[in-house]
Amino acid sequence: xxxxxxxxxxxxxxxxxxxxxxxxxxxxxxxxxxxxxxxxxxxxxxxxxxxxxxxxxxxxxxxxxxxxxxxxxxxxxxxxxxxxxxxxxxxxxxxxxxxxxxxxxxxxxxxxxxxxxxxxxxxxxxxxxxxxxxxxxxxxxxxxxxxxxxxxxxxxxxxxxxxxxxxxxxxxxxxxxxxxxxxxxxxxxxxxxxxxxxxxxxxxxxxxxxxxxxxxxxxxxxxxxxxxxxxxxxxxxxxxxxxxxxxxxxxxxxxxxxxxxxxxxxxxxxxxxxxxxxxxxxxxxxxxxxxxxxxxxxxxxxxxxxxxxxxxxxxxxxxxxxxxxxxxxxxxxxxxxxxxxxxxxxxxxxxxxxxxxxxxxxxxxxxxxxxxxxxxxxxxxxxxxxxxxxxxxxxxxxxxxxxxxxxxxxxxxxxxxxxxxxxxxxxxxxxxxxxxxxxxxxxxxxxxxxxxxxxxxxxxxxxxxxxxxxxxxxxxxxxxxxxxxxxxxxxxxxxxxxx
Numbered sequence: 001x002x003x004x005x006x007x008x009x010x011x012x013x014x015x016x017x018x019x020x021x022x023x024x025x026x027x028x029x030x031x032x033x034x035x036x037x038x039x040x041x042x043x044x045x046x047x048x049x050x051x052x053x054x055x056x057x058x059x060x061x062x063x064x065x066x067x068x069x070x071x072x073x074x075x076x077x078x079x080x081x082x083x084x085x086x087x088x089x090x091x092x093x094x095x096x097x098x099x100x101x102x103x104x105x106x107x108x109x110x111x112x113x114x115x116x117x118x119x120x121x122x123x124x125x126x127x128x129x130x131x132x133x134x135x136x137x138x139x140x141x142x143x144x145x146x147x148x149x150x151x152x153x154x155x156x157x158x159x160x161x162x163x164x165x166x167x168x169x170x171x172x173x174x175x176x177x178x179x180x181x182x183x184x185x186x187x188x189x190x191x192x193x194x195x196x197x198x199x200x201x202x203x204x205x206x207x208x209x210x211x212x213x214x215x216x217x218x219x220x221x222x223x224x225x226x227x228x229x230x231x232x233x234x235x236x237x238x239x240x241x242x243x244x245x246x247x248x249x250x251x252x253x254x255x256x257x258x259x260x261x262x263x264x265x266x267x268x269x270x271x272x273x274x275x276x277x278x279x280x281x282x283x284x285x286x287x288x289x290x291x292x293x294x295x296x297x298x299x300x301x302x303x304x305x306x307x308x309x310x311x312x313x314x315x316x317x318x319x320x321x322x323x324x325x326x327x328x329x330x331x332x333x334x335x336x337x338x339x340x341x342x343x344x345x346x347x348x349x350x351x352x353x354x355x356x357x358x359x360x361x362x363x364x365x366x367x368x369x370x371x372x373x374x375x376x377x378x379x380x381x382x383x384x385x386x387x388x389x390x391x392x393x394x395x396x397x398x399x400x401x402x403x404x405x406x407x408x409x410x411x412x413x414x415x416x417x418x419x420x421x422x423x424x425x426x427x428x429x430x431x432x433x434x435x436x437x438x439x440x441x442x443x444x445x446x447x448x449x450x451x452x453x454x455x456x457x458x459x460x461x462x463x464x465x466x467x468x469x470x471x472x473x474x475x476x477x478x479x480x481x482x483x484x485x486x487x488x489x490x491x492x493x494x495x496x497x498x499x
Contacts, residue, residue, distance in 0.1 A: 042159065043108045043137040043172040047478075049074045056160045057085065057140070062094065063156035070138065070159070077477060079133055084126045085118065085157065091142040094154045097184055097215070098142040099208055103127055104151050106137040108172050111373070117146040132388060134478075135172055144184050144215060145208040146254070147261040153178035188218045203246055205253035209236045212260035221263040224270040228263030232256050266410070269367065273414040276360060280494070283356040290349035297343035300335045308333070354497055361495040364415065368490065371407045380491030383408060385446060387484030395441035405446065408488070409453035418492040420455065422447045422462040425469055425487065427480035432466060440464030442486050459492075 044055070049072070057068035068085035083103065091098040101118040115129040118140065140157035155178070161171070198207060213229075213236050216222075221229040235256035239249045307328050365381055368374040373384045389401035412418050424439030424446075443462035451457045472479035 042161070043106060043135050044072075044159065044161065045135040045172055046072055046074045046079055047134040053165050054162060055138075055165070056162055057083070057138070057157045058160045059087070059157055060155050062154060063087075063089065065089075066140075066157050068140075068157060074134065077132065077134070077481065079131050079136065081115070081127075081129045081131070081138070083129075083138075084124070085140065086124045088118070088120050088123050088125060088156070091154075094142045097144045097211060098152075098154065099204075099211055100143055100146055101125070101140050101156070102143045102146065102148060102151070103129065104139050104141060105129075105131050105133055106139065107133055108135050110175050110177065111369075112149075112151050112177075114147075114149065141178075145212045145257045145261070147212070147258045148179075149261070149265065150177070150179050152183075184215045184218075188214065201246075203239075203250035203253060205250045205257065206236075206239050209239055209253040209256035209260070212257040212264075216260040216264040216267070219264045219267050220271060221260070221267040224267035225263035228259055228266060232260035232263060235259060269407075269410065270414070272363075272367070273411075276363060277414075279356065280360065283353045286349045287353045290346035290353075293342045293346040293349075297340060297346065300338070300342075301340070304333050304335060307331075357495055357497060360415075364411070364490070364495060367411050368408065371404050371411070377489075380489045381495070383488040383490065385486040385488065387481055390442060390486075393438070395438070395445040397445070402449065405449050406453050409450045409455050412450070412490065413454045413456075415492075415494055417494040418459065418490055420447075420450065420460040421489040421491075422450075422460065423487045423489065424462070424464040425471075425483060425485050426467050427470070427483040428467045428474040429480065436464055436466035438464075439466050446486050446488070 046053070052071050052073040055070050055072060057066075057070065059066035065087045066085065066089075067087060068083060070081055070083035073080045088101065091101055101120065103115040103118060105113045105115050107113070113131060113133070115131065115138075116127055118125040118127055138159040139151070139155055141151045142154040142156060143152055198204070209232075213232050216225075216229055216232060235252055239253035239256055241249070243249075244252065310328065361376070361381070365374055365376055368381060368383050371383075373386075375382050375384075385401070385405075389404070390397045412420060422443045424441070424443030426435040426439050428435075430438075440463065443464050447460055447462035450460060467474075467483070470479075470483045471485075472482040474480050474483060
């Protein structure tokens with residue numbers, strides 16, 4: 001990982017945490033300033049793996065003594081990971097906002113998946129995880145709490161292939177985005193970033209909940225996601241009481257963390273939507289002004305042509321009249337030149353409006369792709385709802401799908417003029433009649449849920465195509481899984497160029 005690291009001289013405080021006594025910084029500046037926008041990782045292709053393979057983990061420049069190993073198995077399209085780590089120091093050494101470590105999987109297209117929190121004891125930790133990804137990179141980062149959805153750039157461990165296993169796996173370069181250092185705390189006063197003294201009587205999750213609620217508030221959730229933020233405050237207050245015992249307090253604190261992270265994410269999205277809405281209004285105003293200027297320029301051109309005609313007719317009149325007419329024509333020609341310049345400005349403004357549409361389309365693509373895999377096409381932005389989010393052979397889907405669809409609904413509802421076509425597809429297993437019915441039911445189920453979440457029913461329609469539109473071969477299990485999908489095509493005047 002390429003990074004820039006600057007060491008700063010800091011005071012320290014002795015703190016009792018999960019792993020005993022350790023020193024953490026208490027000055028107003030963090031120990032490290034790490035600037036990373038995008039990083040490269042070694043993703044490993046386990047698709048053709050027979051049996052299992054072992055890989056190593058090496059510490060980065062931030063934690064050179066950390067190390068680990070993992071056993072990887074690929075069975076029935078699911079990658080199982082059993083990993084163990086050692087020499088993990090307290091994450092608070094990277095700043096008071098960092099309280100825990102998260103294990104991540106990075107797909108070849110750069111998408112990060114939270115595989116779980118590392119529970120560290122005496123510098124050691126073990127974790128077991130499963131993922132449908134067949135090719136992936138693995139890394140460990142320091143984070144403020146367990147429910148984060150994007151890795152920070154405080155990367156402490158990265159996967160590495162053992163020399164004797166290079167024949168078993170295939171290396172793939174993957175580019176992925178990291179959350180910049182200080183992103184969580186950029187709106188928190190330096191005086192509020194002091195070290196927190198932990199004690200064994202307070203569940204560790206309570207400290208994470210305090211951190212999550214504080215970060216959510218700093219991101220504007222109190223204003224932009226008030227309902228979720230108030231719920232996180234309520235759950236945090238409940239976890240601070242003695243009621244429910246240590247185990248009950250810990251479970252309530254985990255709910256508070258998740259609620260705070262949801263409200264933080266929603267707040268960030270709504271603020272971005274607000275900025276885009278303001279930009280769209282400015283673009284519309286520019287287009288209206290451009291049209292007005294173009295009309296003025298056209299009128300000036302007509303006036304100039306009329307004056308030129310009068311000047312030609314005045315050739316037979318007196319010198320005085322001829323001079324007056326020519327003067328009028330000269331003035332009109334000057335006005336025409338000025339009008340033509342105005343028309344050029346108007347055309348430039350119209351071009352700028354088209355550029356604004358392209359920028360909005362790119363921003364919308366990034367927002368949707370952060371929730372579900374999305375690609376750009378001539379039809380519009382195509383959001384893929386994977387078959388894995390539905391119950392087998394059914395149109396019913398569980399909480400993970402509802403959460404993702406709720407976020408999609410929030411994004412679409414915040415942009416006026418967008419349209420949604422929800423299309424269901426299946427593989428070739430089963431009869432044509434059964435597959436057609438299943439594809440229609442799944443598309444209708446997604447449409448109904450989006451409408452329930454606030455998307456206008458007039459802007460969304462659904463239909464099923466059965467097995468008629470495969471995107472991969474139905475001869476393999478992997479291809480059939482890709483063909484079982486629901487696609488949402490997002491289009492509309494707001495993101496489409498003028499034809």
